[in-house]
Amino acid sequence: MFNDIGPLELVALIVLAVLVFGPDKLPKVIQDVMRTVRKIREFSESAKQDIRTELGPEFKDFEFEDLNPKTFIRKQLDNDDLGLKELRNGFDLKKEMAEVTDAVHGRDTDRSDSSASSAATSSGARVDMTKKPDERPPFDADAT
Secondary structure, eight states: OOOOOOOOHHHHHHHHHHHHHHHHHHHHHHHHHHHHHHHHHHHHHHHHHHHHHHHOOOGGTTGGGGGHHHHHHHHHHHOOOTTTTHHHHHHOOOHHHHHHHHHHHOOOOSSSSHHHHHHHHHHHHOOOOOTTTTTTOOOOOGOO
């Protein structure tokens, strides 16, 4: 719950709590806060259990953590039914970026099966990607 609080921040919170509540009332305040947190957790767990019973037996493996979009996507991508692991493992981002960089700088790449490089070499035209200092980009009224 408090994974991102450092030791200096924790000491500052303790000093602030002692100053606000006083050393004699601080244990009572901590007990009240802990009792409230326990009641909220119990209420949350009972609500989760009620939802599970209402959904029925077909949702017996339902986890509320799956409702988090990040967890849901990670779980779906790790699923082997789609074959995405092979696709993800077969994709080499560094190699692809090197090919794009070579194409932009006009260097020859050692891959001849690329459609962009074969189209550029077959037409004989090279695209000049260098920026000219006095040339302004065209104005597009629809884009503004």
